[in-house]
Amino acid sequence: MKSNKIFIFWCALFGLIVLITVFANLFSTYPVNEMNMDKVYMAPGDGHILGTDHLGRDVFTRLLHGGKVTLTVAFGSVLLSLVIGVMYGSVSGYVGGWVDSAMMRLLEALISIPSLIFVLAFQAVMQGGMWGMTFIIGVTGWFTTARIVRSEFIRLKEADYVKMARMFGTPIWRIITGHLLRNSVTPLFVVTIFNLAGAVFIEVSLSFLGIGIPPSIPSWGNMLYNAQNDLLIGAWWIGLFPGLLIFFTVLSINFIGEMLKDSRL
């Protein structure tokens, strides 16, 4: 099983990234926000394995702590999207009829709107911290989840075991959780995995633009905020390492998602 090994490889890589960021404190070599004006823009090497930034902060340490923030935002927002999407999709799919068609029209319109537009609009009026960002990405990221839940429900609610459950008088919430949702777990998991990759992208992109997480909190996106200028004076390491880590994180998530998707078909 060649593909099985590849799958384990990507899971392991993602797991490793999550682990080192969760236990950032154990691995970091300096305090996160310790500035050292005598040691600004130090190239990777002695004492700072990945160099220092424009304030003399250790890039490696900030990379670990930044990952914690970025991944927390990503996981948190995806969880929120999952909850909203499941609720919306459940109602639409289970109730059916005109309620369903009205809800689907609305959803179709929402999907047609670039999600970054929603994020910008929310960001404009409530620029908050890490949790604000999590909230914003979460409430604007549930559309695909809702669509998948809805189509699964429509398929499953005609199943004989659901008909039987209705005849046995099983309460609706139990039919939804036990029968319908329980049997939609795989596609839901796949879409959530891809949402996770999307959430990482949105956080790093917005923070890079300077309209994401406040600069005082280290995140992978924030670390890249100055990278463009740093690059111009030759400090390539400040931009390279966070970017690589984002790339490998998203890459492993995407590969895991793709392989799960294929194994289902």
Next chain:
Amino acid sequence: MLKIEHVAKRYGRGRQRKGVLEDINLSIGKGDLVGLVGESGSGKSTLARLIMRLETMDEGEISFSRSGNFYDSCQIVFQNATAALNPTWTVRASLLEPLRLMKGDREGYIKEMLSLVSLSDVHLDRLPSELSGGERQRVNLLRSILVKPELLICDEIVSSLDRLIQKEIVELLKRLNEEMGMAILFISHDLKVVNYLCDRVYVMKDGRIVEDSVKQDGTFVFSHPYAQRLFE
């Protein structure tokens, strides 16, 4: 107990509207063993769904005299046992589902009933995918009789099983009928089984009941040519 009078059911709209059932009359008394035969597409399953109130009819009336909740007195077993069991639930969970409101030792009751369909405790923790086709249909059947219905509708429940298991299930139905006085409407296109199990039979063709007959001296006698041909 069950009385069906002049029932009709049509699908589609406008000019494409097609009758699936026309002028159906049928009755089942307490403890009856009634067969319903006909080729596939003759409307048998539609009739079953109408009786179970899973669909509404366009004309006629179905009355069912009972005490208490309809679905506690009238139950159905579907043809496809794989589709009738939630693939993510263990046998135990599936069997507990109809007993949600039961007081007392539900687990014990299930264990007691398991032997009735020749299954044992070890099957309780298995998933449907870990059971054989015959075992699955027995679980499916058991789940429907846990509430001790007065009428059980069996929609082609042995058609996809091999002969040996078919026989086992048919014997079980016979026993349920004798011991619990459960009336059974046995829907099938397998005339041999119907002949063996039922005391009375209705023959369906193209959405109509063309004949009904009562077993005399171990056989059915028909006058309608279609029914005669069918039972040849």
Next chain:
Amino acid sequence: MTVKWIGKRMMLGILVLFILSFLSFFIMHASPGSSATAYYGGNAQMLSAAEKERISRTFALDRPLVVQYGAWLMETVQGNLGMSAKEGRPVSAILAERVTNTLLLVGVSLFFIVTGSILLGMEAGMKPNSLLDRGLSSFSIASSSIPAFWLGILFIYLFSLKLGLLPSSGMQSIGGNDDFFDKVRHLIMPAAVIVLTHVGVYARFLQDSVKMEMRSYYVKTARANGVEEREIRSGVLRNALIPYLNYLGMTIPSFFGGSVIVETLFSWAGLGQLMAKSVMVKDYPLLMGGIMLTGIIVVVSLFVIDVLMFILDPKLRKRELGV
């Protein structure tokens, strides 16, 4: 029937614009200060009492929220998008300067994405087990995992800083006068970033549908009957393009979201950069205008794709026209 179909698609467009208008109104309402300050931004203090009174009447500020929304919508529909808080110019004038730049960037990128992905996807789908066939899905996953802005930074480092081949930002060189080739040189990197991060995904989508078509009965019969390979190719492509266009229609909005990031990185003076900037400096009327205009562009591009689908898909045409 066609009328019904067009009506349904128009409903979608109207709904999109309605949602965006709610969103805009929400921004205005949630922003600090009244609608008037939102409309006149920093200049609110300089307004005379009479002017304030007039604004209050126009926007029904003393009435319930629904009425306020209606009043604002009336103004918006008539093209009165208010004044930019920071630049002190009408929002509509600023948007007019910007919109062509975004259309240029997204249009050029889309052109290369579509042609590139059709070439790659066809080639990969028609030649099973070739290098392209086996490599395309990995390339697609990898290329869509790179943050566009980071790829842009790498490009700037390589092509501008190290090799000095291309300008790192802006739309024209300093002192340059609307030179066409100068603009093209500025366009290359931002467009390349968008193309490279997207082309793989679309190519792979087409590859999958081409493969599905190749397995179908009509291709096998055509082959057996000695139909020319060229004709088979065009038939396969035609059929595979239908789901491809559908997918493009579903994902086209994300280009206008993505352009926010690329435009900002390369200082490309488009709508995206404008919106990002107005979020940063809290120029609400400008942001609201940008959102509404982006919405209109999205709706129009969805409509164009619908028309293309309608032309290409005989089944859809048949069902809707009853031919």
